[in-house]
Amino acid sequence: MEITGPKLDRFDEILTPEALDFVATLQREFGPRRLELLKAREARQAELSAGALLDFLPATKAVREGDWRVAPPAPGLEDRRVEITGPVDKKMTINALNSGAKVWLADFEDALSPLWENIVSGQLNLRDALDRTIDFEAGGKTYALRPDAELATVVVRPRGWHLDEKHALVDGQPVSGSLFDFALYFFHCAKRQLDKGKGPYFYLPKLESHLEARLWNDVFTRAQELLGIPYGTIRATVLIETYPAAFEMEEILYELRDHSAGLNAGRWDYLFSVIKKFRTRGREFLLPERNAVTMTAPFMRAYTELLVRTCHKRGAHAIGGMAAFIPSRRNPEVNAVALEKVRADKTRESNDGFDGSWVAHPDLVPICREVFDSVLGDRPHQIDRLREDVDVTPADLLAVSDTPGDITEAGLRSNVDVGLRYLASWMGGQGAAAIHNLMEDAATAEISRSQVWQWIHNDITLADTGEQVTKELVERIIAEELSRATEEPGYDEQLFEQATALFKEVALDDDFTDFLTLPAYARMP
DSSP states (O other), X not given: OEEOSOOOTTGGGTSOHHHHHHHHHHHHHHHHHHHHHHHHHHHHHHHHHTTOOOOOOGGGHHHHHSOOOOOOOOTTOSOOSEEEEEEOSHHHHHHHHTSSOSEEEEESSTTSOOOHHHHHHHXXXXXXXXXXXXXXXXXXXXXXXXXXXGSOEEEEEOOOTTOEEEEEEETTEEEEHHHHHHHHHHHHHHHHHHHTTOOOEEEEOSOOSHHHHHHHHHHHHHHHHHHTOOTTOOEEEEXXXXXXXXXXXXXXXXXXXXXXXXXXXXXXXXXXXXXXXXXXXXXGGOOOOGGGOOTTSXXXXXXXXXXXXXXXXXXXXXXXXXXOBOOOSSOHHHHHHHHHHHHHHHHHHHHHTOSEEEESSGGGHHHHHHHHHHHHTTOSOOTTOOOTTOOOOHHHHTOGGGOOOOOOXXXXXXXXXXXXXXXXXXXXXXXSEEETTEEEOHHHHHHHHHHHHHHHTTTOBOTTTOOBOOHHHHHHHHHHHHHHHHTSTTOOHHHHHHHHHHHHHHHHSSSOOSOTHHHHHHHOO
C-alpha cells in the first residue's frame, strides 16, 4: 500500500502500518465487488434512460412478505430524537458533541471537502474526542468537551461507494473512499467506543440497491472478525436518498438486519436522484424550482410515509430529514419566519411517526427536541407506531409530475448563485457552506446544477419573464452573479474561476455528469 498525500503533523498516529494493512485487506477483498456494483448502476441507468420505470422487485417479494426484524437498538442509539450533522473539523467536533443533540453525524461525505488534510485530520479529531484530548481556540474563545454523559453519540458517515481516495493506493489503484473512511475509524475507534459503553456506528450514503447494502454488511462482518469485535457490534443507518433505494427499503434493512440502526429520509439527495435517474424522460419527471418543492409534494409524502411504515414494521428507527436553516443574530424577522418553518417541518415528521430528525446548527437543537418531546414524552422512540394505514404504490413514488410550483428567473438565478458559491467553498476546503442563511452541502449543490441541466434540455420557459432557459441565458446569469460576488468580503478570484469552470461543465455540457464531486475531486491537489 502506498500513501501519496503529504504527511502532516500527527498523521502518523492515524496512518500506522497496522491501520493501513487493515485498509488494504478490506480493499483487496471487497474492492472488486464495489466496482461490479458501480457497473450495475450504469446498466440500470441505461434501462431507465431507455424507458424503464422503477418498481418493487419481484425477485425479493419473499423478503417483503417475510416475518423478520432488525437487531434491537444499540447502546447510545435508543433515543435519537435530535441528530445534528456536520463535518469533522475540530470546532464542529466539539460543538456538535456539546450541542445537546442525541446523535452527531460526523461527516466525511457531503459536508466535508475531501482535501487529504481534511480526511486524515478528521480521523484524528474523532479519536482525540474519544480520548478527551481535543480542544480548540478561536477569537479569544476556548472550546472544550462537556462530561461524557452529556455528549452526543458519534455516528460516522463515510464517503459513498462511487468515490475514491486518490492519495491511498493498493496494488497501484486508488482505494475506495468508503472503505478508507470506514476502516480508519473502525480500526482506531471501535474499541474506544466499546470502552465508553457505546459502539462503532455509521451512516451509509448514496446506496442504490440492497446488493450495495449486502456489500456493506459483508464488510462489517469481516472487519469485526479481523479485529476481534463481536458480530453485530457495528450498527448502520442507511440514508434513503436515491430514487432506486426508495423501492428497496425493506430489502436494504434485511441485508443489514444484524447491523441495522434504521433508515433516514435524505431529502436533498433524493431530489437530485429523481432528476438524475429520469433526466432523459422529458417533462414527466420535471421538478419546479428547488425552493418550491416541499415535503408535502405527493411523491415526497409517499416516500417519507413509506419509510416510517417500513422501519417500524421491522423494528427499526425512522429518522427525518435536514433542517438546513442557520439562525442569524442580525435579522430577527428572518429568524422568526425560518424557525416557524423548521417547527412545522419537525411537527409533521413527529406526527407522521418519525423517531427523530436532523438539524444543521446547534441553535436548532432545542426546537427539534421540544417538538419530539411533545410526541415522545419519556419514550425513547415510537417504533411501536406501525403506520398500518400507509399503503404506498410505485405509482405514488413516481408521481413527480403532480408536484406544484413554477420555474422562475429567481429560481434559476438562485441555482446558479448557490452552485457557484458552494463550489468555490468546496474547492477551498469547506464542504459545509453557509449561503443566505442556509447550510448548503454537496447534495444541495447537486440539485442546483442538475435542475439547470434539466431545464436547458427540456426547453423550459420561465414563468415570470417568458424567457427560454438556454445555455446562453445561464451563461449571462453566471456572469451577473459573479459580478455580485466580486463585491463581497472574502471573494477569492481563483476559487470562483475554478467554481465557474466546474459549474459550466456539470450544468451546461450535453452529457450529464453523475456526481459533480467527481470532476471537482479530480481538480483537487
